[in-house]
Amino acid sequence: MEPAVIPADPMATSGTVGRGDTYEEREAIGELAKKKDWAGMLRFAEAQQKRNPAGSDWVLIAGYAWLRRGEYPKATAAFAQVIQQNPEDIGAWNLLGESQRRSGQPGQATRTLERASAIGRTSYATFFFLGEAYRDSNRLDRAIPAYREAARLEPELAQAWFELGSAYARTGQREEALRALERLEKVDPALGKDLKKQLESKGR
Numbered sequence: 001m002e003p004a005v006i007p008a009d010p011m012a013t014s015g016t017v018g019r020g021d022t023y024e025e026r027e028a029i030g031e032l033a034k035k036k037d038w039a040g041m042l043r044f045a046e047a048q049q050k051r052n053p054a055g056s057d058w059v060l061i062a063g064y065a066w067l068r069r070g071e072y073p074k075a076t077a078a079f080a081q082v083i084q085q086n087p088e089d090i091g092a093w094n095l096l097g098e099s100q101r102r103s104g105q106p107g108q109a110t111r112t113l114e115r116a117s118a119i120g121r122t123s124y125a126t127f128f129f130l131g132e133a134y135r136d137s138n139r140l141d142r143a144i145p146a147y148r149e150a151a152r153l154e155p156e157l158a159q160a161w162f163e164l165g166s167a168y169a170r171t172g173q174r175e176e177a178l179r180a181l182e183r184l185e186k187v188d189p190a191l192g193k194d195l196k197k198q199l200e201s202k203g204r
Contacts, residue, residue, distance in 0.1 A: 008157040010125035014091035015064035019057045041065040056085045060092055072103035090120035098129045106136035124154035131163060140167045158188035165195045169202050
């Protein structure tokens with residue numbers, strides 16, 4: 001029996017995957033994320049941080065839990081602290097931009113994520129979040145290449161294909177939208193149905 005394919009997840013890739021100093025810590029983080037126990041993750045991160053105040057991972061994990069709970073000012077402050085300690089932490093840059101976007105600051109998010117894209121040129125999560133920030137800023141001409149790069153770097157990222165197809169449709173590029181739909185249907189048939197309905201409604 002083949003193992004189940006784990007869907008690409010820009011949030012998890014940036015925030016939880018590979019975080020923690022030991023196998024046991026990484027397992028605990030993974031279990032809390034699986035249960036969506038953000039309060040439990042926050043308590044775990046804070047307890048670990050007391051034991052290891054110099055570890056930036058625990059500040060980031062706490063920020064990730066705050067982000068998931070919708071506590072954006074706390075999340076933003078945590079990610080900014082991680083970046084100050086480790087300017088090369090691409091996950092922290094990604095989550096800082098996403099936190100800014102979700103708190104209603106897409107312009108600030110685009111500036112953050114543009115800087116991140118210069119650091120993490122191979123991070124599909126960076127380009128996906130950048131596409132989201134451009135979309136929320138109504139800059140679809142820039143959102144399209146960002147989503148396209150995210151899908152190129154991670155072809156299994158269904159949400160990138162969906163948003164790419166949707167952006168193409170909104171800018172009148174129907175043939176390109178149909179090509180994105182074709183790729184999406186192979187990756188996530190259910191999400192493909194949603195995009196197909198969207199394209200059909202715009203074609204009427």
